[in-house]
Each structure stands twice: as C-alpha cells, then as structure tokens.
Amino acid sequence: MEKEITIYDIAKILGLSPATVSRALNDHPAININTKTSIVTKASELGYRSNTFASNLRKRKTNTLGVIVPRLNSNFMSAVLAGMEEVANEAGYNLIISQSLESVKKEIANARTMFNSMVDGLLASVAYDTDDAGHFESFVAKGIPVIFFDRIIGDARFSGVTIDNVKAGYEVTRHLVGQGCSRILHVTGNLKRNVYAGRMEGYKRAIAEFDLPQDESLILVTDLGQEAGKAAAQYLHTLPARPDGIFLASDVCAVSCIQALKEIGYVVPGDVAVAGFNNDPVSQVIEPNLTTVHYPGDQIGQVAVKTMINHLNGHSSIHPASSIILDSELIIRGSSLRKKKGN
Amino acid sequence: MEKEITIYDIAKILGLSPATVSRALNDHPAININTKTSIVTKASELGYRSNTFASNLRKRKTNTLGVIVPRLNSNFMSAVLAGMEEVANEAGYNLIISQSLESVKKEIANARTMFNSMVDGLLASVAYDTDDAGHFESFVAKGIPVIFFDRIIGDARFSGVTIDNVKAGYEVTRHLVGQGCSRILHVTGNLKRNVYAGRMEGYKRAIAEFDLPQDESLILVTDLGQEAGKAAAQYLHTLPARPDGIFLASDVCAVSCIQALKEIGYVVPGDVAVAGFNNDPVSQVIEPNLTTVHYPGDQIGQVAVKTMINHLNGHSSIHPASSIILDSELIIRGSSLRKKKGN
DNA sequence: ATTTGTATTGCAATCGATTGCATAAATTTT
DNA sequence: AAAATTTATGCAATCGATTGCAATACAAAT
Structure with a gap:
C-alpha cells in the first residue's frame, strides 16, 4: 500500500x-x-x-447520477440500465444504482441515500405503491434535477421519459377487435402507475369506439406476476360470458396465462386471442408466439441519461414539466392472429 | 439552491x-x-x-464498490446485480456498475475508471476475450481487493465466487446418457472462460466414463447467442452420424436451438434430447420445457459482496487465491426426458 | 526609454470532516 | 485539601485539488 x-x-x-x-x-x-x-x-x-474527493469537494460536483428502479432483474429494466450505462460512461458519469423492490419504504431510503451521496441528478422509476413525490422534494429544493422514466409521476416539477401507453393500449385492443374479438379481458397492474393506467385507458377507448361491452368484470387488477397470469386464466374460465380475447399489460404474465389456458383446454388464438406488453424474450418462445408491444428499454435509458446530462451541462432547456415520449410498436404474432389479412 | x-x-x-x-x-x-x-x-x-467528499478525503475510504460485468441485460447478470445491490445497500456501500460489452478494450477502460474512482474493492466478471489480469494489476499493487465472480480468472492473486462447472457439466451429460443418448453434441462458448471450459471438461469426463465416442466434431464452440442455437441445429442436421442429444452451455442458445430443430422436423426429446444451462425463464416456456442447471445468480452476487465487505472490514481471512464454490442444481424437464424412471 | 500588453506561473484561501493531542472541568482517591 | 483520575471538549493540522487575484517576465508599441 x-x-x-x-x-x-x-x-x-x-x-x-x-x-x-x-x-x-x-x-x-x-x-x-x-x-x-x-x-x-x-x-x-x-x-x-x-483524487476525486478533493476535486469533488472543491468543485461541488460529483459526476455521479443516481438511479432508482423497482427491480433490477427484469428484462426490461436491464435493457434500460444497459442503455443508461452506455451513455453515462461515455460522458464520464458514474451510475449509482439501487432497487426499491417495489417497496415505498425502501424507495424513500434509497432516495435519501442518493441525496446524501450528493448525486448530480436522479433518475427514477417508482415502485408499485408510491403515492406522491414527497421523498423527491429535497432534490427539487436543492435544485438537483430528477427525471422519471417508464413509471413516471404526474407532477409538474419533474420531467419524464416514457412511451405513449394510451396509444399502445389502444392499438393492442383495436388489433384484437380486428381479429374478431368481441369480449376482451384486460389484465393490468396497479393503476396508480401511469403505465398501467395509460394502457387501460387505451383499452377503454378502443372498447368504446367499437361499441363493445364496457363491463367492469372484464378488468382485472393484479400484480402482473406469473401467478397472476394463471389466476387470470382461471378467472376467464369462470366467467359466464366467456371472453374471446385477453390483453395483459405484461408479457411474463401473458405467457403464464397462455400456459394455463392451454392446460385448461383452450386453444390460443382460436378460442381466446392473447396479447401482452413489453416484447420480452419469452414472447418469442411461447407457442403460439405472443403478440405484444415493443418497449424500447435501452432507448428509454439512453434518452433519460442524455437528457439529464444535457441539462446538467446547461445545454438544454427542458421545461421541468415536459415529458419525452418514445415510440413503441405493436408486434403481431401468432397468439392473436385469427385472420389472414388486415390487422 | x-x-x-x-x-x-x-x-x-x-x-x-x-x-x-x-x-x-x-x-x-x-x-x-x-x-x-x-x-x-x-x-x-x-x-x-x-459531505461525503470531505469525509472520504479525510478517511481515505469511499464506501463504494466497483462492478464490471460483460453485459447488464441478461437474466443471470441482473439476478447477480440484484443480489449484490441488496447486500451492499444494507452494509452502507454503493455500487458503481459498468459493462464491458464483451470487449477487452472497454473492460480495461472500465477498470481504469474504477481505479480512478478509488473504489474500495472491485467485483468483476470478465469479457469473452480477456486473456490476462493485466488491467487488474494496479488494484493489487494498491492493495485494493479484487473478487471475480462467475467468469473468473485463474490467477493466484484473486479470489472468486462461482459454481462447480465441471461437476454441473458432468451431471448434465450423465443425465443425457441415462436417458439413452449415445452421441451427444456439446455447444459451448469461448474456452478461455472457466465457465465454458469447466462445463466442457465435465462433459468430456462423462463421455469418457461411459465409453461414448470422443469425437471432436461433437464439440461446437460458438458465441452462445440465438443465431448460434439455430446454427447448431443445422450443424447437427448435416452430421452423418446424427447425435441424439445436445448439451448447450446456455439456455437462450438452447431454446433457439430447440426451435430450429423442431422447424427442421426433429422431435424433442424423441429424436434429440436437449439440455441447457442457467435456468433462464425461457427454459420454462419452451415446449418441451428445457432441462437445465439452476445457476444461483442472486446468491453469487450476495456472496461476492459479503465476502468483499468482510474482507474490507478485516473480519475475514480469505486467502487471495481461494475460491468460493456455490451449489448448482440439475433441473430435469421435458426436453430430455425419454424414460419414465431413473435419471 | 517608457508604457502598454500578453503570456505564464505562483500565492493563499477554500471546500467540510476528521483526529491526535492538549486542556479544562468534574469526580474520586489518598 | 492536595493529588490523581476520569470525562468532556477544543485546537489546529490534515486530506488534495481548485481558482481568483497577483506578480513576474518578456515582447511590442509609442
């Protein structure tokens, strides 16, 4: 030494x-x-x-960005992080990453840690149950930029990077309708979160537009886990007016749902057409392959960090409130294809 | 402000x-x-x-651990990171994470960054092509502990956390033999890496033990990507003496191989039994479900960080050279099951 | 020859927290 | 009551890098 x-x-x-x-x-x-x-x-x-510390101490800048995510170990999130790391690294920034494990309490603790670590900026995707932005106030007060991504908080003081979930939800539903579905079950997550609320709104718009039944029993709020997928299949099976389509807000959930449906004896897409969300790798493995929405994780990560760094360098003029909306894309595969033509 | x-x-x-x-x-x-x-x-x-900087400057300690991984966006790696983050966070340590994208050059750059960031310790899983530990010398020289995980470097100055790949490879192969396979194709990755070399050695041992053909044409070195899986299926198809079993060193690769096999017209496991490695989520989605080895990513991450922190606190006496071997587990599923009983 | 200008370099304070050593005050011992 | 401890607090140096303000040297202009 x-x-x-x-x-x-x-x-x-x-x-x-x-x-x-x-x-x-x-x-x-x-x-x-x-x-x-x-x-x-x-x-x-x-x-x-x-010596970074001496330098940081003097310059009052850390060259470090904090990242808070619900879970590290999902395909989507690791794509986001990969994208973030790429851009940050190139610009000479370090990332400090922590996960809330979907717990508000841990999210608050993580935010405090980030705050005390004096990160130059914070990137966050909030937990299932997070109600308000209270634990991010301290950042605002100190003028530290906070950018939400994917799961954003609808608060005028923060900007966000996400996709148009309403549009995506609408397109999925319209596609199912186009395939002849007339009773579509929607399986979603906690509606506090923009991503799920948005997809559901899109679903509802399409339902209304095509004069399909707006039955509350056709909306199932779950945690979107594997068990939830199985449960959704069982639920569908018990409904007197049997749905002929399911739109689930997550691929992982959709896949386990298809597995359960097949086990019960349904034919996908013949009896029930199924669509998911995220374009997770499993969507191309399940049989039939899953219709889904491509969700550009790496882009979201890249854009979020780029925006942050530009802002820190004073190169940009993002209004605090503004959101960046990236394109998503409906990917049609076997699980919903009943007709040869059209969408 | x-x-x-x-x-x-x-x-x-x-x-x-x-x-x-x-x-x-x-x-x-x-x-x-x-x-x-x-x-x-x-x-x-x-x-x-x-003020962390003032404190760090004075205490000459950063409470930060550096992590270098080949890629962030794999199921295994995100499990590892989740495990690491959990333990580190609890102990009050931060993680700085970067990815080499399988490039030695980027790995070297990342190591330098970590070094200059004065991390208290470094956790690394090396890239495909990394030949030596030259870029980690500087850490050794400064007395900064380096722990490798999963993809470790066989160098007496570093400790590592991994599983017994030889044993796991042996067990997979023995299982296939037990299912009646007599010509087993092994698809592996870069043999510079212990994980692949180990699995192959286990494969060879089993082959030798059961007096099966030790044909070099039955070993295929690839990058273990999706394309490689398809290529492996094609390759098998061209072999005059058709293999009746395949052991691939990665699930993602195995799954695309099964898909390609089915497309060509093979029945799995009837014509060809298939086994993978990693217990990736896709292994439970492919039909038939994939026989694989459960690879405890989160544990590897947890143990690596725990070991590191203990060492930093002087609580442990790990010899630099020692390795920690975690248990892996053969998981038998449909893709290799031809007989009702036994393994 | 004097002034003005320009190119380089140095002085010294500053960023906050930590810590060995000294000091002061309170308590106990003899 | 004086001496020896114990307890609590302060002094001042230190950790390295940065930066506003001089200061110096040398060239150019008058």
Whole structure:
C-alpha cells in the first residue's frame, strides 16, 4: 500500500507550483505547452491519479447520477440500465444504482441515500405503491434535477421519459377487435402507475369506439406476476360470458396465462386471442408466439441519461414539466392472429 | 439552491466546536449524552447532510464498490446485480456498475475508471476475450481487493465466487446418457472462460466414463447467442452420424436451438434430447420445457459482496487465491426426458 | 526609454470532516 | 485539601485539488 502521488509531489519534482500542475492536468489554456507536456508526462510516469474527493469537494460536483428502479432483474429494466450505462460512461458519469423492490419504504431510503451521496441528478422509476413525490422534494429544493422514466409521476416539477401507453393500449385492443374479438379481458397492474393506467385507458377507448361491452368484470387488477397470469386464466374460465380475447399489460404474465389456458383446454388464438406488453424474450418462445408491444428499454435509458446530462451541462432547456415520449410498436404474432389479412 | 449546512454551522449555533459536532454525529463514546442528543437533534432540524467528499478525503475510504460485468441485460447478470445491490445497500456501500460489452478494450477502460474512482474493492466478471489480469494489476499493487465472480480468472492473486462447472457439466451429460443418448453434441462458448471450459471438461469426463465416442466434431464452440442455437441445429442436421442429444452451455442458445430443430422436423426429446444451462425463464416456456442447471445468480452476487465487505472490514481471512464454490442444481424437464424412471 | 500588453506561473484561501493531542472541568482517591 | 483520575471538549493540522487575484517576465508599441 504505497502512498498516492499528488499534484504536490509532481510540483515539487518539477519545481513548479501545485496550481500550475492542476491547471496543466486540466488542460487550462494559460499554461505553456511545454510545461503542460512535461507535467502530463511526469504525471503518467509516476502513476498519478486525481483524487476525486478533493476535486469533488472543491468543485461541488460529483459526476455521479443516481438511479432508482423497482427491480433490477427484469428484462426490461436491464435493457434500460444497459442503455443508461452506455451513455453515462461515455460522458464520464458514474451510475449509482439501487432497487426499491417495489417497496415505498425502501424507495424513500434509497432516495435519501442518493441525496446524501450528493448525486448530480436522479433518475427514477417508482415502485408499485408510491403515492406522491414527497421523498423527491429535497432534490427539487436543492435544485438537483430528477427525471422519471417508464413509471413516471404526474407532477409538474419533474420531467419524464416514457412511451405513449394510451396509444399502445389502444392499438393492442383495436388489433384484437380486428381479429374478431368481441369480449376482451384486460389484465393490468396497479393503476396508480401511469403505465398501467395509460394502457387501460387505451383499452377503454378502443372498447368504446367499437361499441363493445364496457363491463367492469372484464378488468382485472393484479400484480402482473406469473401467478397472476394463471389466476387470470382461471378467472376467464369462470366467467359466464366467456371472453374471446385477453390483453395483459405484461408479457411474463401473458405467457403464464397462455400456459394455463392451454392446460385448461383452450386453444390460443382460436378460442381466446392473447396479447401482452413489453416484447420480452419469452414472447418469442411461447407457442403460439405472443403478440405484444415493443418497449424500447435501452432507448428509454439512453434518452433519460442524455437528457439529464444535457441539462446538467446547461445545454438544454427542458421545461421541468415536459415529458419525452418514445415510440413503441405493436408486434403481431401468432397468439392473436385469427385472420389472414388486415390487422 | 440554498447553501448546505455544515458541522461548522451546527457548532456555531450550539456554541460548540466542529470537532465535537463531528464526534457526536459519528456516535463517538467520549461525547456527553446530552450534548450528543442536542447536536443530533439540531442537525436533523437543519437538514444537515454530511459531505461525503470531505469525509472520504479525510478517511481515505469511499464506501463504494466497483462492478464490471460483460453485459447488464441478461437474466443471470441482473439476478447477480440484484443480489449484490441488496447486500451492499444494507452494509452502507454503493455500487458503481459498468459493462464491458464483451470487449477487452472497454473492460480495461472500465477498470481504469474504477481505479480512478478509488473504489474500495472491485467485483468483476470478465469479457469473452480477456486473456490476462493485466488491467487488474494496479488494484493489487494498491492493495485494493479484487473478487471475480462467475467468469473468473485463474490467477493466484484473486479470489472468486462461482459454481462447480465441471461437476454441473458432468451431471448434465450423465443425465443425457441415462436417458439413452449415445452421441451427444456439446455447444459451448469461448474456452478461455472457466465457465465454458469447466462445463466442457465435465462433459468430456462423462463421455469418457461411459465409453461414448470422443469425437471432436461433437464439440461446437460458438458465441452462445440465438443465431448460434439455430446454427447448431443445422450443424447437427448435416452430421452423418446424427447425435441424439445436445448439451448447450446456455439456455437462450438452447431454446433457439430447440426451435430450429423442431422447424427442421426433429422431435424433442424423441429424436434429440436437449439440455441447457442457467435456468433462464425461457427454459420454462419452451415446449418441451428445457432441462437445465439452476445457476444461483442472486446468491453469487450476495456472496461476492459479503465476502468483499468482510474482507474490507478485516473480519475475514480469505486467502487471495481461494475460491468460493456455490451449489448448482440439475433441473430435469421435458426436453430430455425419454424414460419414465431413473435419471 | 517608457508604457502598454500578453503570456505564464505562483500565492493563499477554500471546500467540510476528521483526529491526535492538549486542556479544562468534574469526580474520586489518598 | 492536595493529588490523581476520569470525562468532556477544543485546537489546529490534515486530506488534495481548485481558482481568483497577483506578480513576474518578456515582447511590442509609442
């Protein structure tokens, strides 16, 4: 554990002042090119590395972004993170990542940690049950930008990066209708979350537009887990007026639902057409392949971080309230295809 | 952007010295209980937050662990990260995560960044092509612990957390043999990596033990991607002496292989029994369900971080060279089941 | 030769928290 | 009552890098 080289060491060796060394290493224009070269050379020769803490302490900036997600281990989220990491890394920012495990309590704790770590900005996708943005107030108060992604909070003080869930939900439902479905069950998640509320609204719009039954018993609020998928299949089986289509707000849930439906004896899409959401890898493995909505996780991550960094550099003028809406895409596969033509 | 509260502010208000305030906030035993209480109260009243940089600068410790992974967006890796985050968070450590995208060059750059960020310890799973531990030397030199996980480097100066890949590979192969397979194709990844080399060695041992053909044409080195799975199916189809079993070192690859096999017209497991590795979610969706090895990602992550933190706290005495081997488990499913009984 | 300008470099304070050592006050021992 | 402890607090240096404001040197202009 040898001692670290500091700018003082370099200064002493070269007979210069620490100030000059510091400037040279930061490529300050006022330093003579020869001096600069010799300093840089000597620095790398000695294996000098800048002490981030001293630097951060002085500059009051951390070059670190905080990220809070509900869960790390979902296909979608890891795509988001991969996208974030890519952009952040390129711009010289580090990411501190934490997961709330869908618990508001842990989310609050994580936010506090991020706050105390003095992140330059915060990127968050909120937990299932989060009611308000109280735990993000402190960031606002200190002028630290907060950007929500995917699961955003409808609050005028934060911007968000997401897709048009209403439109996507509408398109899925319209597609099912186009395939001849006339009673469509919608399986969704906690409606506090924009993503699920939006998809449901899209569903309802399409239902209304095509004069289909607006039956409350056709909407099932669940946790969208694997069990929920099975339960949805059972539920459908018990309904007197049997639905002939299901739109589930998550692929993982949709897949287990299809499995359960097949077990009960239904034919997909013959008896029941099924559509999911997310374009998870499992959607291309289940038989029949699952109709779904491609959800650009990596793009969401990239855009969120890009927006954040631009904002930190003062290069942008995003209104706090503005949201960035990325394109999603309906992907039609076997699980809903009953007709050869049309959509 | 109001100004931050510092211990000096608190000291002034309470008529004490910054030293006392600092000690009180760190629960130093020499501080009077009443003094301590009043300081803590006032601090939270003012919304004081400790400046990590000043603290780190003085303490020469960052409470941050660096993590380098090949890719963030795989099911296995996100499980690992989730496990890591859980343990780290609980112990008050932050994680800085970066991905090499399977590129040695990026891995080297990431290592340098981590080094310059002065992480207290480094956790790494190396890229496909990484040949040596050169870029981790600097950590060793500075006495910063490095722990590899999953894809470890066989170097006496680093410890690692992984599973017994040889044993797992052996068990998979033995199982296939037990199901009546007599020509088993093994599809693997870059053999520089212990995980693939180990699985292959296990495969070879079983092959030798049961006197099956040790044909080099039965070993296929690929990148284990989806395309590789399809290619493997095609390859099998072209072999004059048709294999009746395939052991692929990754589920994702195995699943696309099964799909391609079925497309060509093979019956799984009737014509060809298939086994994968990782227990990825897709293994339970493909039909027939895929026989695989459960790979405890979250445990690997948890253990790696626990080991690291114990080491940092001086609580442990892991020899640098020692490795921690976690249990894996053969999970038998339809894709390899030809007989009703036995394995 | 004097003034003005320009290019480089240094001085010294600053960013907050920590900690070894010293001091002061309160308590106990002799 | 004086001495020895114990308890509680303060002093001041330290951790490295940054930066506004001089200061110096040398070239150009008058």
